[in-house]
Amino acid sequence: MSQPMEIAGQSFLPGQATIAAPSPQPQIPQACLAPVDPSAAVFASDIDAQRQAAPAVAAALAATQLNHQQLQQHVQPQQQQLTSSASQPVPAPSGAPTTTAALPITHELLGGPLAALQLGLGLGLGPGPGRTFEQGAAVAVRGGGQSAPYLHKALVPAPMDTLDPEAAAVALTARMTATGASVIFEKALTASDVSGGGRVVVPKSVAEQYFPRLDQPSGVTISATDLDGRSYTFKWRFWVNNSSRMYLLEGAGELHRNYGLEVGDVMVFAQKPDGSLVVAGRVAVKSDMLKKTPAKRPAAASAASGGSSGGGGGGGGQTSRSRDSRGARGPALRIQQQPPMAVPSAAAAAEGAAAVLPPPPPPPVAAAAGAAAGTTATGTAAAADSNPPSRGRKRKTFFPPTPNAADPRFRAHGDDGASMAILDMEAPSDGIFRAVVTQHLVPVPSGVTLARNNRWTATLDVAGETYQAFFDTRDDAVEALTAAGASP
DNA sequence: AGCCATGCACCG
DNA sequence: CGGTGCATGGCT
Numbered sequence: 001m002s003q004p005m006e007i008a009g010q011s012f013l014p015g016q017a018t019i020a021a022p023s024p025q026p027q028i029p030q031a032c033l034a035p036v037d038p039s040a041a042v043f044a045s046d047i048d049a050q051r052q053a054a055p056a057v058a059a060a061l062a063a064t065q066l067n068h069q070q071l072q073q074h075v076q077p078q079q080q081q082l083t084s085s086a087s088q089p090v091p092a093p094s095g096a097p098t099t100t101a102a103l104p105i106t107h108e109l110l111g112g113p114l115a116a117l118q119l120g121l122g123l124g125l126g127p128g129p130g131r132t133f134e135q136g137a138a139v140a141v142r143g144g145g146q147s148a149p150y151l152h153k154a155l156v157p158a159p160m161d162t163l164d165p166e167a168a169a170v171a172l173t174a175r176m177t178a179t180g181a182s183v184i185f186e187k188a189l190t191a192s193d194v195s196g197g198g199r200v201v202v203p204k205s206v207a208e209q210y211f212p213r214l215d216q217p218s219g220v221t222i223s224a225t226d227l228d229g230r231s232y233t234f235k236w237r238f239w240v241n242n243s244s245r246m247y248l249l250e251g252a253g254e255l256h257r258n259y260g261l262e263v264g265d266v267m268v269f270a271q272k273p274d275g276s277l278v279v280a281g282r283v284a285v286k287s288d289m290l291k292k293t294p295a296k297r298p299a300a301a302s303a304a305s306g307g308s309s310g311g312g313g314g315g316g317g318q319t320s321r322s323r324d325s326r327g328a329r330g331p332a333l334r335i336q337q338q339p340p341m342a343v344p345s346a347a348a349a350a351e352g353a354a355a356v357l358p359p360p361p362p363p364p365v366a367a368a369a370g371a372a373a374g375t376t377a378t379g380t381a382a383a384a385d386s387n388p389p390s391r392g393r394k395r396k397t398f399f400p401p402t403p404n405a406a407d408p409r410f411r412a413h414g415d416d417g418a419s420m421a422i423l424d425m426e427a428p429s430d431g432i433f434r435a436v437v438t439q440h441l442v443p444v445p446s447g448v449t450l451a452r453n454n455r456w457t458a459t460l461d462v463a464g465e466t467y468q469a470f471f472d473t474r475d476d477a478v479e480a481l482t483a484a485g486a487s488p
Numbered sequence: 489a490g491c492c493a494t495g496c497a498c499c500g
Numbered sequence: 501c502g503g504t505g506c507a508t509g510g511c512t
Contacts (some may be wrong), residue, residue: 192494
């Protein structure tokens with residue numbers, strides 16, 4: 001494998017790490033460059049760093065074995081912009097407060113050429129101070145018979161108005177993923193979610209799977225941040241309905257305003273490895289409507305409200321809470337594993353205690369047992385294996401699946417969430433190294449560790465930049481790391 | 489049979 | 501009178 005290979009029309013020789021073909025100047029309308037997102041700047045610098053001092057990447061490239069045709073197909077169209085932007089000197093952010101990361105974009109992740117072109121766009125809905133574009137890139141290690149890494153870039157300036165909702169949706173997810181957050185679920189806002197003064201109903205299954213366990217109806221306070229660094233404080237609580245619970249996230253009004261969310265639009269919830277909650281919003285897209293229309297005909301029949309029922313009646317007296325909250329799903333996957341993260345439960349139970357962090361995400365490990373995914377939703381996120389039906393032979397997945405309505409993993413759930421969709425893209429064990437750029441953390445040394453969700457994490461340090469990829473097995477992680485030139 | 493969107497009574 | 505908790509009823 002020492003012959004030159006071609007990527008996006010450019011030849012590469014083993015050992016050469018080149019990211020973008022030097023070519024004519026970009027045709028990016030200056031207008032689009034104006035509001036440069038700090039994260040984009042950070043990213044740009046990453047590119048230079050990689051380009052110059054990324055032996056690991058170079059090595060990876062050398063071993064690359066990719067589908068030229070496919071790559072070209074997707075990358076070519078963006079080459080111009082990619083090139084230009086990548087080389088465009090962007091001042092490194094000095095005091096950028098928030099954590100940012102390069103967009104881990106690969107053509108597979110994108111819906112297609114078009115989507116690829118637009119992906120990376122900073123999402124900015126409504127009046128929100130949106131950015132106009134963002135740049136992203138990813139170093140991916142690809143394996144097959146022999147793990148062969150390849151360097152790929154994706155960067156895409158594009159006017160917001162031309163960004164189609166679908167691409168925007170994907171872009172948003174990608175951005176969240178880029179920050180290390182895993183999308184937990186998305187909620188298509190209903191009339192009451194919007195009008196109810198930021199009182200958003202959260203599907204029970206999701207609530208009990210990803211949010212702090214509640215012991216009292218009064219709930220707890222949880223904080224979150226969006227991709228722009230804005231922070232929010234919500235009240236996480238529940239109502240006793242019938243003999244069950246109805247979960248509410250109160251105080252989302254501000255977020256709705258920031259993103260200009262209206263009925264039908266989607267509120268996205270993600271969680272970072274440290275358990276912190278990340279939220280965002282985006283306009284509705286087709287796939288969101290594939291399910292049910294959030295709008296439901298209110299039966300004119302006003303509630304006969306036969307019972308004044310003594311108003312508040314028992315009030316919260318109930319406390320009917322039965323810790324069985326998990327019974328629903330099949331067997332609580334054996335999660336005994338205790339990730340090296342924040343401790344879960346704990347006394348967070350304390351009501352007003354202003355608990356802040358949601359418990360660590362549950363380990364949506366492949367439901368090998370295939371417990372029929374009992375209850376839809378729940379089963380979903382957890383059961384949906386991160387890979388297509390893997391037959392005995394473990395199957396490495398090197399590319400994240402393309403979010404597509406036809407794919408069950410990206411489909412909204414029937415009974416669980418009418419118009420809600422749960423994405424099973426969290427921390428994909430796809431073997432793709434994603435940049436983890438932090439402002440406060442020092443580069444993490446390369447290595448392989450067992451991360452949450454029973455996934456093996458390969459951490460790669462490239463010129464001070466940290467990249468991580470998840471694998472199903474340790475061997476895969478080690479293999480990838482080795483292939484990238486690092487030592488496990 | 490459960491879930492959830494919403495109307496509405498009640499509380500402050 | 502607005503916000504909040506609850507109960508009802510439409511919908512899987």
